[in-house]
Amino acid sequence: MEQSGTSALLQGAVQDLSSDVVSALRGGDHVRVSGGAAVDGPESSIAVAAVRVIGADLLLPHVLSRTPPAPEALGLFRQTVEAYPPRADAAPTVVWSHWAMSRTLHRLDAPRSGSPADEPGAEPDAGWLDGTTWQFLTHQLAVLAPLAVPGEDCVVARAARRRPVDVARGFVRAVRRRDWQQAAGAGRWLTLLDGVPDTLGLESGLDFVELMGGSDPRVALQVEAARALRWAGALV
Amino acid sequence: MTAVDVRAIREVEVAALAWVSAHRGDFALGDDAFTADGHVDLTWKPLGELAQTCASVRRHTVPSDPLHACVSDLLGFAWQQTGRGELFLRLQRLEPFATYPLEVYSVFAGAGLRHAGYEAAAATVARTRGWRLAEQEPTRRLGILGAERRSGIHRPERAEQALRRTWLGGLPEPWAFERSAGYALTHVVFHLTDWGRTARGVPADLAAYLADWLPPWLDTCLDAGMWDLGCELLIVATSLPRPPDPALLQEAWTRIARAQHDSGALRVQDPDPGQYAGTDPEPDFLPCYHSTLMAAYAAALTVERLTGGLDENGLDENGRGGRGRHADDLQNRYGGQGVPG
Numbered sequence: 001m002e003q004s005g006t007s008a009l010l011q012g013a014v015q016d017l018s019s020d021v022v023s024a025l026r027g028g029d030h031v032r033v034s035g036g037a038a039v040d041g042p043e044s045s046i047a048v049a050a051v052r053v054i055g056a057d058l059l060l061p062h063v064l065s066r067t068p069p070a071p072e073a074l075g076l077f078r079q080t081v082e083a084y085p086p087r088a089d090a091a092p093t094v095v096w097s098h099w100a101m102s103r104t105l106h107r108l109d110a111p112r113s114g115s116p117a118d119e120p121g122a123e124p125d126a127g128w129l130d131g132t133t134w135q136f137l138t139h140q141l142a143v144l145a146p147l148a149v150p151g152e153d154c155v156v157a158r159a160a161r162r163r164p165v166d167v168a169r170g171f172v173r174a175v176r177r178r179d180w181q182q183a184a185g186a187g188r189w190l191t192l193l194d195g196v197p198d199t200l201g202l203e204s205g206l207d208f209v210e211l212m213g214g215s216d217p218r219v220a221l222q223v224e225a226a227r228a229l230r231w232a233g234a235l236v
Numbered sequence: 237m238t239a240v241d242v243r244a245i246r247e248v249e250v251a252a253l254a255w256v257s258a259h260r261g262d263f264a265l266g267d268d269a270f271t272a273d274g275h276v277d278l279t280w281k282p283l284g285e286l287a288q289t290c291a292s293v294r295r296h297t298v299p300s301d302p303l304h305a306c307v308s309d310l311l312g313f314a315w316q317q318t319g320r321g322e323l324f325l326r327l328q329r330l331e332p333f334a335t336y337p338l339e340v341y342s343v344f345a346g347a348g349l350r351h352a353g354y355e356a357a358a359a360t361v362a363r364t365r366g367w368r369l370a371e372q373e374p375t376r377r378l379g380i381l382g383a384e385r386r387s388g389i390h391r392p393e394r395a396e397q398a399l400r401r402t403w404l405g406g407l408p409e410p411w412a413f414e415r416s417a418g419y420a421l422t423h424v425v426f427h428l429t430d431w432g433r434t435a436r437g438v439p440a441d442l443a444a445y446l447a448d449w450l451p452p453w454l455d456t457c458l459d460a461g462m463w464d465l466g467c468e469l470l471i472v473a474t475s476l477p478r479p480p481d482p483a484l485l486q487e488a489w490t491r492i493a494r495a496q497h498d499s500g501a502l503r504v505q506d507p508d509p510g511q512y513a514g515t516d517p518e519p520d521f522l523p524c525y526h527s528t529l530m531a532a533y534a535a536a537l538t539v540e541r542l543t544g545g546l547d548e549n550g551l552d553e554n555g556r557g558g559r560g561r562h563a564d565d566l567q568n569r570y571g572g573q574g575v576p577g
Contacts (some may be wrong), residue, residue, distance in 0.1 A: 197411065
């Protein structure tokens with residue numbers, strides 16, 4: 001019972017934080033870390049776990065607008081990066097998610113404190129995506145949607161750029177399976193890729209994903225991120 | 237590059253046609269086929285589909301192949317059921333403006349089985365404004381135009397107009413695909429290719445669109461246990477100017493083979509998608525005849541496309557499945573083929 005209670009708390013915290021990011025993306029505002037997320041105590045550990053789930057996207061509005069995050073949000077973000085170094089046997093998506101957070105922290109922390117966060121390590125290995133099926137590729141990319149940001153040139157982004165039709169197929173599959181989270185993440189990548197077939201109808205596709213799955217803030221976050229990337233007019 | 241197990245696909249075809257042969261009596265027309273309010277879906281439709289599948293499989297197998305003789309025999313059986321075409325006249329007197337008699341007849345006509353008296357009678361009705369103005373959904377319209385053509389009836393209306401009013405012809409967002417759209421689009425391609433006879437009938441923009449989006453449609457239909465639509469999509473995939481991806485074929489056929497019953501029957505739809513298919517009780521005729529026919533048809537096309545044909549034992553000169561003509565080589569054969577845009 002305790003575990004399921006914790007799990008529900010974590011889920012709620014992830015949703016709250018996702019809503020905070022969505023609000024900031026829509027309003028051009030700071031990411032406000034709502035609720036008790038920024039305080040010490042048991043709620044803090046839930047908050048750190050929630051930030052780990054959301055990953056680098058917690059600070060996406062600031063990456064896109066090139067504005068400094070509020071100290072509470074940055075502090076929570078740093079705390080999470082430090083609390084969860086990936087284990088040696090961690091899945092590639094976990095390793096990459098942590099790498100993306102470290103890099104974001106390095107970018108946003110350096111100008112403020114004058115003592116920049118540790119340099120993110122070298123890019124992790126991306127061999128696990130080589131020659132993989134379009135279904136698996138899309139799933140993994142959707143999990144790593146925080147890497148879909150303008151100017152990103154890591155090997156994961158390059159793997160996505162090499163296979164725009166496959167990612168588009170994955171988007172179609174995800175919509176057909178009513179997997180809105182995956183569809184939204186794939187859709188976000190697609191806004192950055194050249195060579196996506198026009199017939200996909202990406203813009204109306206993202207609207208559809210939002211209509212069907214947008215009541216989940218994590219889906220809304222990805223749809224809103226995709227729009228923000230598109231408006232930025234940026235190419236990877 | 238994924239290797240495709242041609243022999244396993246051939247086994248699906250052999251088993252499916254064994255089931256069809258064992259159930260040929262269920263395709264026979266009863267008295268209810270000749271009443272004005274008859275249940276066409278339970279009478280003429282199964283018979284027409286049997287004839288279409290057999291005509292198509294016959295075209296895609298070499299005469300020395302036992303399956304060629306098998307489907308020729310079944311086609312002859314179906315033609316006998318129509319009184320060698322005579323009963324289409326009886327049907328026309330019951331419902332002169334109904335289109336299904338001509339649609340079914342045209343399957344036989346396309347296979348060279350013709351009845352001059354019925355063709356003359358059908359042409360008489362088809363000359364009327366009433367026949368030509370009958371309202372039909374665009375996909376059906378395409379089918380009727382094809383049926384007329386095969387039956388020697390020519391009207392000025394161009395198929396291109398009907399095509400562009402279909403779901404597929406309008407190039408819709410591929411994520412909007414649902415079951416009913418799926419059936420419509422597969423039939424549009426059947427009509428455009430004259431049931432797999434020629435890839436040249438598919439305009440270039442449609443061929444490119446289908447090549448892009450068939451993989452996720454096929455994948456999700458098979459996930460959902462929609463075996464008949466999955467087989468229809470495989471027919472489409474193997475009817476296009478460019479050959480399908482070997483990995484797509486291998487994955488799809490592995491799943492279909494697993495869902496097929498030992499008898500050769502393949503359900504239209506899994507009662508419980510995601511569970512291990514093919515282990516549920518043997519289905520009755522109606523929930524599986526269509527899917528089983530489509531499996532045989534899709535398998536025949538796939539095998540031919542991958543190998544350029546097999547000998548009667550399904551073996552190549554080295555004793556292996558297929559003649560060793562690699563799927564990639566087919567790119568040269570089909571890839572540069574011009575298609576009208």
